[in-house]
Amino acid sequence: MAKSIDVSDLNIYYGDFLAVEGVNMTITARSVTALIGPSGCGKSTFLRTLNRMHEVIPGARVEGKVLVDGQSLYDSAVDPVEVRRMVGMVFQRPNPFPTMSIYENVLAGLRLNNKKLSKSDADAVVEKALRGANLWNEVKDRLTKPGMGLSGGQQQRLCIARAIAVEPQILLMDEPCSALDPISTSAIExxxxxxxEQYTIVIVTHNMQQAARVSEDTAFFNLAGAGKPGRLVEMNPTKKIFSVPDEEATEAYISGRFG
Known part of the structure; x- marks a missing residue:
């Protein structure tokens, strides 16, 4: 089910401004890849190109290739809505739909895709997704209650349940723990x-310890200065990045000398 991602010569623009330049990387299926680097270096911008959310911004565009199992995400024949179903996204702040119950929040993506479900099928999807997000036992007796009534950590797991309910192959996470307390962070990790074990996961994080704990591979992004494009400086197995990185700039960032 999970798929690999190959990125080659990717340039990302906002209008005429080149925000991220020349990214080449391979993201392995059924693994966690962490994107690290200082604020403003293009990590989240790059992440959004992996499910074509970047182009939702007026004037935003990309050059280069993003292939998922060999299929170009940006081919003219590819439906961006289908891409976003295949490549799920979890945002920095938990964002359950405020007017919806826990139950309806989980089903929101399927409803958006006009998927007709019987009551029994819907029940099965909700339970499976909530179990997958390790939330079922905490909410099974209050599924009709508002999703916004959950704690911050529970809301974020509800958003993960909503993302996996549509059965994506890839999960993108943009600093999913930055608004959470340490206990909730540990639960998400x-x-x-x-x-x-089922999904290819790409996570943006500013927490070096988190990157070391959760990922197999780490990509370090940086930029030469204000107004310059972000670049991928180095991508290596996480153990190597945090012990003997290839680039001096990577070592300087990880050791806290800048950023």
């Missing part, structure tokens, strides 16, 4: 370890 445990969940990431479980999810990588």
């Amino acid at each position: 445990d969940l990431i370890h479980e999810l990588k």
Whole structure:
């Protein structure tokens, strides 16, 4: 089910401004890849190109290739809505739909795709997704209650359940723990370890310890200065990045000398 991603010569623009330049990387299926680097270096911008959310911004565009199992995401014949179903996204702040119950939040993506479900099928999808997000036991007796009534960590796991309910192959996570307390962060990290058995996961994080804990590979992004494009400086197995990185700039960032 999970798929690999190959990125080659990727340039990302906002209008005429080149935001990220010349990214080449391979993201392995059924693994966690962490994107690290200082604020403003293009990590989240790059992440959004992997499910074509970048182009939703007026004037935004990309050059280069993003292939998922050999299929170009940006081929003219490819439906961006289908891409976003295949490549799920979890955002920095938990964003359950405020007017919806926990139950309806989980089903929101399927409803958006006009998928007709019987009550029994819907029940099965909700339970499977909530179990997959390690949330079922906490909410099974209050599925009709508002999703916004959950704690922050539970809301984020509800958003993960919503993302996996549509059965994507890839999960993108943009700083999913930055708004959470340490206990909720630990729960999300445990969940990431479980999810990588089924999904390819790419996570943006500013937390070096988190990157070291959850990922197999780490990509370090940086930029030469204000107004310059972000670049991929180095991508290597996480153990190597955090012990003997190839680039001096990577070592300087990880050791806290800048950023």
